[in-house]
Amino acid sequence: RKEVEQDPGPFNVPEGATVAFNCTYSNSASQSFFWYRQDCRKEPKLLMSVYSSGNEDGRFTAQLNRASQYISLLIRDSKLSDSATYLCVVNSRTGNQFYFGTGTSLTVIP
Amino acid sequence: EAGVAQSPRYKIIEKRQSVAFWCNPISGHATLYWYQQILGQGPKLLIQFQNNGVVDDSQLPKDRFSAERLKGVDSTLKIQPAKLEDSAVYLCASSLVPGETQYFGPGTRLLVL
Numbered sequence: 443r444k445e446v447e448q449d450p451g452p453f454n455v456p457e458g459a460t461v462a463f464n465c466t467y468s469n470s471a472s473q474s475f476f477w478y479r480q481d482c483r484k485e486p487k488l489l490m491s492v493y494s495s496g497n498e499d500g501r502f503t504a505q506l507n508r509a510s511q512y513i514s515l516l517i518r519d520s521k522l523s524d525s526a527t528y529l530c531v532v533n534s535r536t537g538n539q540f541y542f543g544t545g546t547s548l549t550v551i552p
Numbered sequence: 553e554a555g556v557a558q559s560p561r562y563k564i565i566e567k568r569q570s571v572a573f574w575c576n577p578i579s580g581h582a583t584l585y586w587y588q589q590i591l592g593q594g595p596k597l598l599i600q601f602q603n604n605g606v607v608d609d610s611q612l613p614k615d616r617f618s619a620e621r622l623k624g625v626d627s628t629l630k631i632q633p634a635k636l637e638d639s640a641v642y643l644c645a646s647s648l649v650p651g652e653t654q655y656f657g658p659g660t661r662l663l664v665l
Contacts, residue, residue, distance in 0.1 A: 473651065474651055476653070485643060485658050486595065486643070540585070544594045545593075
């Protein structure tokens with residue numbers, strides 16, 4: 443079983459739509475969780491960390507469900523500039539090993 | 553603040569040749585990572601350094617890949633000999649401490665023919 447699993451998509455949504463991505467992880471001892479954004483042919487960049495209480499940054503909301511071992515990312519009022527691949531990242535405290543999901547592709551359509 | 557630097561940006565070689573990639577992390581970042589990202593997949597950790605020591609190299613194909621960070625700053629990743637399946641983007645990342653936010657360099661895009 444993979445450490446981190448994501449639906450690869452693609453998700454094609456119209457501007458202004460709300461879209462949500464989920465990501466599941468297999469190691470219940472995982473300690474840190476992140477969402478990274480990767481534009482085509484670019485390096486991944488941190489979008490936001492995911493805290494146990496959930497956190498929000500403008501149009502983006504991240505949540506963690508430890509009981510079900512998944513994290514989610516909600517994007518409200520989608521913009522064309524949100525088109526990218528969103529990578530779920532999970533860090534296991536044991537060895538500080540980072541595991542990336544395969545990424546979910548989002549295209550926002552005018 | 554300068555980001556993570558990598559070179560070269562692109563490299564094309566023939567199979568069985570050797571290749572080396574260089575990474576300079578963000579100043580003061582003790583932790584350095586090398587990832588391999590194959591098209592359509594997420595980055596896969598190859599090796600993690602803490603200063604000049606190896607923390608994790610469990611996914612590094614040690615028969616052909618090697619990496620070093622002799623002075624705890626710059627790092628070099630080498631492939632010798634290269635195979636077709638090594639075609640990928642090699643990303644270097646650094647973080648202030650292990651487990652914290654990683655900052656990625658632009659990557660080296662390798663094509664093995």
